[in-house]
Every structure is written in structure tokens, then in C-alpha cells.
Amino acid sequence: MNSDKHHREIILLGLPPITPEVKGMWHKGYPVHKGETESSVNFATLYAKKNGIVPDQDLLRREWLNFVDTLLLAGFHLHIIPFPEGLNRPDSLYHDAVFIRDGGMIFRSIWIKGRFSVKDRSVEGEYHSRLISTKLNKTVITPPRDAFLEGGDINFIKTDCGSYYFGGLSRSNKIGHDFVRDIVRPDNYILVESEGYHLDTVFTPVLSADNRLAALIIAAGSIKARSMAQIRALGIPVIEVSAQDSSGDGDTLGDYAVNALVAPGVMVNCSRFSTPGVEKKLQKLGIQRFVAPLTSFKYAGGSVHCLTNEIY
Numbered sequence: 001m002n003s004d005k006h007h008r009e010i011i012l013l014g015l016p017p018i019t020p021e022v023k024g025m026w027h028k029g030y031p032v033h034k035g036e037t038e039s040s041v042n043f044a045t046l047y048a049k050k051n052g053i054v055p056d057q058d059l060l061r062r063e064w065l066n067f068v069d070t071l072l073l074a075g076f077h078l079h080i081i082p083f084p085e086g087l088n089r090p091d092s093l094y095h096d097a098v099f100i101r102d103g104g105m106i107f108r109s110i111w112i113k114g115r116f117s118v119k120d121r122s123v124e125g126e127y128h129s130r131l132i133s134t135k136l137n138k139t140v141i142t143p144p145r146d147a148f149l150e151g152g153d154i155n156f157i158k159t160d161c162g163s164y165y166f167g168g169l170s171r172s173n174k175i176g177h178d179f180v181r182d183i184v185r186p187d188n189y190i191l192v193e194s195e196g197y198h199l200d201t202v203f204t205p206v207l208s209a210d211n212r213l214a215a216l217i218i219a220a221g222s223i224k225a226r227s228m229a230q231i232r233a234l235g236i237p238v239i240e241v242s243a244q245d246s247s248g249d250g251d252t253l254g255d256y257a258v259n260a261l262v263a264p265g266v267m268v269n270c271s272r273f274s275t276p277g278v279e280k281k282l283q284k285l286g287i288q289r290f291v292a293p294l295t296s297f298k299y300a301g302g303s304v305h306c307l308t309n310e311i312y
Contacts, residue, residue, distance in 0.1 A: 008263050009311040010071065011079045011136070013100040013128075015064055016088040024057035030300050031096065033118040042197050044301035047253045053299050060296035067307070070292035071261070074268050079311070081135050084127040096121060098297075099306040101151045101200070103128030107184050107312045111138040117148040117171045136311070141183070149176030152198030152306060156180075160211045162187035164234075168199025184312075190231060193224035200305045201247050204258050206239075206287060209265030214285050215239050217258055217278070219246035241275040247301065256294075259303035270294040270303045 018024045030048040032041075047053075071078060087097050096102070103125050104114040111132045116122045129140045143149050153168030154177075165186035167177035174191060181189050196202035202222045208214040213236050220228060220240045232238060241258060248254030260269035268290040273279055282289060294303050 008075055009077045009079070010261070010308050011081060011100060011106070011132070011311060012068070012071075012308060013098050013131075014080050014083050015061060015098065016083040018057065019088065021090040022088050022092075024055070025060055025098065025296070026055050026300060027057065029054050031120065033096070033120060042301040043247050044253060044256075044299055047248075047251075048299040055296040055299065063292070063294050063296055067292040067294060067304070070268060070290050071308070074263075074266050074288070074290040076261075076263070076268075079136070081131050084131060087123070087127055096300060096302075097124040097127060099152070099300075099302045100128060100309050101302075101306045102198070103151060103309075104132075104149075105151055105154055105156065105180065105312070106132065106136070106138060106309065109139055110141050110183070111136075112149075112180055112183060113140050113142050114149045114151055115143050115147055115176065116150060117173075118150075143176050143179045147176035147179055148173045149180065150198060151309065152200045152302075153177075154180065155199060155203060155205060156184060156186065156312070157205050157207070157213060158312070159207065159213050161213070164188045164205070164213060165190070166199060166203065166205075166231075167191045168196070168203075169193050170195075170197050170199070188234065190227070190234075192227045192231070194227065195222040196247060197301065198306075200259050201256065201301065202258060204260040204267075204269075204305070205262055206267065206282065206285060207262050207264045209286050211264040214287075215281070217241055217260075217273075219243060219258055221249075222246060239278055239281055241273055241278060245273050245275050245278075253298070256298050256301075256303040259305045261304045261308050266290070268292065268304050270298065 030045040032045045105112045153172035155166040163186040202219040206215040215237045243249035245257040
């Protein structure tokens with residue numbers, strides 16, 4: 001498999017059907033989840049609850065269909081797996097399952113199953129594992145009992161100049177990441193302490209058209225100083241963005257632009273970066289930009305990266 005195809009085969013979970021009992025995604029509001037640490041609270045869902053936000057189902061579905069079209073336009077090959085019927089129940093608040101990123105990671109013939117620190121989401125991991133085992137014929141590997149591992153905290157990049165593993169320590173722990181490291185054996189391994197509830201809400205790599213790690217886009221204000229020092233020591237250019245391009249700050253909800261899906265020479269996200277100069281830098285790096293607004297998903301704290309998962 002060439003490096004370009006390697007980065008472009010993606011799985012998505014379809015939206016759950018609207019039923020007489022379940023009027024759509026998050027139809028009673030967005031569930032508020034917290035992991036093991038205070039900083040792992042999902043600020044977007046707190047914002048949505050405080051402001052009484054419930055998604056418009058027609059808008060949500062239009063945005064999702066446009067998002068799928070945008071991924072196809074950007075050259076991704078999609079495997080869309082039907083939403084599990086068992087989660088689409090009136091008593092279920094687990095509709096964060098559409099964020100298939102969090103459930104684990106595919107590597108060759110296996111699915112490395114996540115272990116959620118958010119107990120309410122643990123059932124998602126069970127359903128994701130069953131779906132990927134049956135639909136994609138992958139063998140499920142489970143982390144140790146004392147591990148926490150959520151896919152939004154994993155950023156694994158294979159380039160023509162080596163592989164990189166960035167692991168967030170908000171809703172995942174070192175034991176979980178070390179477990180993955182021993183399977184994927186990256187050339188570079190950095191664990192990142194951040195205030196984002198998942199690493200992918202504060203961080204995205206940028207891949208050049210010739211499949212090099214060209215830059216790292218980071219909401220640096222949310223990353224601990226020692227982690228930033230380790231990242232900068234790689235010698236990869238760092239493009240800093242404001243909290244607005246991440247999850248936001250204070251009473252202001254961010255745009256989640258940094259929650260991006262990347263492939264060589266391509267970046268797909270939900271909005272242009274508002275931090276001055278960032279789009280111009282991406283243009284100079286030769287990155288093709290694709291934007292699919294996902295406002296209905298933003299209030300759940302997720303965007304393009306959360307809704308997708310690579311088949312490595």
C-alpha cells in the first residue's frame with residue numbers, strides 16, 4: 001500500500017435513524033462527560049447545557065451529508081458503518097458513539113480497543129469493537145485493566161521520514177499509550193499533557209504532499225510547558241493557534257478548527273483558522289484545504305477528526 005492510500009482509507013459511523021422514540025442525535029441535549037481529571041471536562045457540552053442548545057435535526061443531517069461529500073472530494077475512500085441499533089434507544093445518552101475516533105485504533109489486522117475513562121461511554125467501545133470485528137474482519141486487542149485509552153488522545157502519523165506517536169494524557173494514561181506504543185513501534189513517541197479533554201481538540205499534524213511531517217498546529221496555551229518543549233525538540237515547525245481555533249476560552253466556545261483530518265498535502269476541517277497567518281502558512285506548504293461546517297457536532301465537542309478513523 002503506498003503512503004498516499006495509507007492515509008486516505010477512513011471509517012465513519014453513520015447517523016442513527018430517527019425513530020418514534022428517538023427523535024435524532026442528542027435530541028434531548030448534549031450529555032456532559034468528564035474523565036479522570038478536571039481538565040478532561042468537555043467544555044462544549046457544558047456550554048451547550050448552560051445555553052440550552054439542542055441540535056436542529058435537519059441541519060445536523062445536512063451538515064453530515066455535506067461532510068461526507070467533502071471527504072470524497074478530498075480524495076478519501078470511505079467505509080460508512082451503520083450506527084448500532086442497540087445504542088439508538090430512548091434511555092441512551094451514548095450518542096457520542098458517532099465519534100468513532102474515540103473507540104480505538106486500527107493497525108494492520110487488529111483493532112486496538114479503547115478503554116474509556118468516562119464510564120458512561122464504555123458501552124460505545126463494546127459496540128465499536130463488535131462492528132469493526134465483523135464489518136472489517138479485525139482482531140480486537142484490549143488494553144490492560146489499569147489502562148485508559150481514548151482514540152481522540154492518539155495522533156499516530158506514518159511519514160516517509162519516520163513515524164510519530166503523540167499521546168494525550170487528559171482522558172488517557174501512560175499505561176494505555178505504552179500499550180499502543182509496543183504494538184505500533186513508532187520512531188518518535190511523545191506524551192502530551194494538555195488542558196484539552198482530548199489531544200485532537202488542541203493539536204493537529206500537517207503532512208506535505210510528499211508525506212513529510214511539515215508542521216504541527218497547536219493551541220499552545222492549552223499545552224503544559226514541558227510537553228511543548230518536547231514537541232519543539234523534534235525540530236518540526238510549530239504553528240500556534242488561539243483558543244478560538246480550539247475549544248474556546250472562558251465563556252466563548254471555540255470553532256474546533258484544529259480538530260482536522262489530514263493526508264499528504266490535504267487537510268479537512270470544519271472552518272478556516274481564525275488565527276492570523278495560519279491559512280497563508282498552509283498555502284505556502286502546498287496544503288489543499290477542504291472545509292465542512294459541523295456546528296451541530298461542535299456542541300458535543302467533536303468535529304472532523306472525531307468523526308473519522310484511519311485504517312492503518
